[in-house]
Amino acid sequence: AQSVTQLDSHVSVSEGTPVLLRCNYSSSYSPSLFWYVQHPNKGLQLLLKYTSAATLVKGINGFEAEFKKSETSFHLTKPSAHMSDAAEYFCVVSDRGYSTLTFGKGTMLLVSP
Amino acid sequence: DAMVIQNPRYQVTQFGKPVTLSCSQTLNHNVMYWYQQKSSQAPKLLFHYYDKDFNNEADTPDNFQSRRPNTSFCFLDIRSPGLGDAAMYLCATSRDRDRGLGSSYNEQFFGPGTRLTVL
Numbered sequence: 001a002q003s004v005t006q007l008d009s010h011v012s013v014s015e016g017t018p019v020l021l022r023c024n025y026s027s028s029y030s031p032s033l034f035w036y037v038q039h040p041n042k043g044l045q046l047l048l049k050y051t052s053a054a055t056l057v058k059g060i061n062g063f064e065a066e067f068k069k070s071e072t073s074f075h076l077t078k079p080s081a082h083m084s085d086a087a088e089y090f091c092v093v094s095d096r097g098y099s100t101l102t103f104g105k106g107t108m109l110l111v112s113p
Numbered sequence: 114d115a116m117v118i119q120n121p122r123y124q125v126t127q128f129g130k131p132v133t134l135s136c137s138q139t140l141n142h143n144v145m146y147w148y149q150q151k152s153s154q155a156p157k158l159l160f161h162y163y164d165k166d167f168n169n170e171a172d173t174p175d176n177f178q179s180r181r182p183n184t185s186f187c188f189l190d191i192r193s194p195g196l197g198d199a200a201m202y203l204c205a206t207s208r209d210r211d212r213g214l215g216s217s218y219n220e221q222f223f224g225p226g227t228r229l230t231v232l
Contacts, residue, residue, distance in 0.1 A: 034220065043119075043203055044156070044223040090155060100146075101221060103155035 002027040002093050006104035014112050019063075019078040021107045023091030026072060033074045034092040034101070035065055044090065050074065061085070086111040116140070117224035119204050125230045126194050134189040134227045136204030145187040146221065147179060148203040156203055162187060163209070194231045201226045 007022040025031060032051045036044040048059025055067040065076045074091060091104040117138045126132040136145065143164050148156035160169045162181045176198070178190040191198055205221040 032220075036223075041201075041226070041228065043117075043225040044205075046220060046222075049220055100158055100161070105155050106153075 002031065002102045004091050004093050004102055004104035006089075006091050006107050008107050009105065010108045010110065012110040012112065013081045015083055016080050019076070019081045019085065019109065021076040021089050021091075021109065023074045023076065023104060024072050025074060025091070025093045027093055032094045033065075033067060034094070035059065035063070035074075035076050036090045036092060037087050038090065038106075039087045047076070047089075081109075081111050083111050083113070085109060117204055117206055117222050119202075119224040119227050121227060122225060123228045123230070125232065126191075127232050128196065129193045132191050132194055132229070134191075134202050134204075134229070136187045136189070136224055137185050138204075138206045138222075138224075139185070140206055140208075140222060141184065142206035142208045142222070143184070144207045144209055145181060146205040146207070147177075147187070147189050148205065149198075150201040150203055150226070152200075159189070191229075194229070196231050199229055199231045201228050 003026045005024045013019055030052055034049045035047040037047050038044050047063050048057045048065055050057050050067045058064045063076055063078045065074050067074050086109055088106045088108050090106050092101045094101050120135045146161040147159045149159055150156040158170050159173045159177055160179055176192050181187045189202060203226045204224040207221045
């Protein structure tokens with residue numbers, strides 16, 4: 001069975017400061033891991049994905065995440081927050097081919113001027 | 114651009130009145146999914162189609178049905194909507210890795226969603 005824990009339901013940062021959204025996972029197989037972002041009343045957009053290639057994954061809009069198998073973590077970071085980054089972020093794991101995704105509960109990122 | 118399209122974006126229905134939500138895709142993906150997302154919650158998978166094979170999640174109520182007449186289209190039918198069915202409904206697609214040619218296997222592409230209101 002697979003599971004995802006997003007350690008913070010809300011994260012507040014000031015514009016221009018670093019962002020860290022934490023995610024831990026559990027999987028019986030070699031997992032694929034994703035971060036999706038959802039702006040209000042919008043669908044989910046893929047930020048980045050890990051599929052057993054490089055452990056440091058770069059995504060869109062300056063985000064990146066590092067897969068750490070020993071820590072079962074896949075934390076999302078960005079060096080400098082922008083107001084447009086304010087949204088909900090979901091960490092997602094999949095361990096069986098095309099099959100279903102397991103979502104974390106989401107982390108709401110708030111960015112203040 | 115290849116994409117996942119959902120219509121309508123906003124749907125209002127009355128309690129107990131059947132409603133159909135539509136999803137289409139130009140990605141030619143063989144797998145299509147329907148999710149329900151309630152306010153401040155993660156998306157919850159209702160069911161998915163692998164080609165024409167329908168796969169229902171164990172806890173999806175019988176009130177929810179789906180049809181996939183061809184590769185491009187998939188419909189979500191709610192036979193008798195209740196107040197508790199008000200939510201955002203998300204459609205997604207993916208390409209099974211056994212047929213995929215690249216590294217995009219099991220990545221799901223989401224549509225913009227349909228916001229359902231039940232009066």
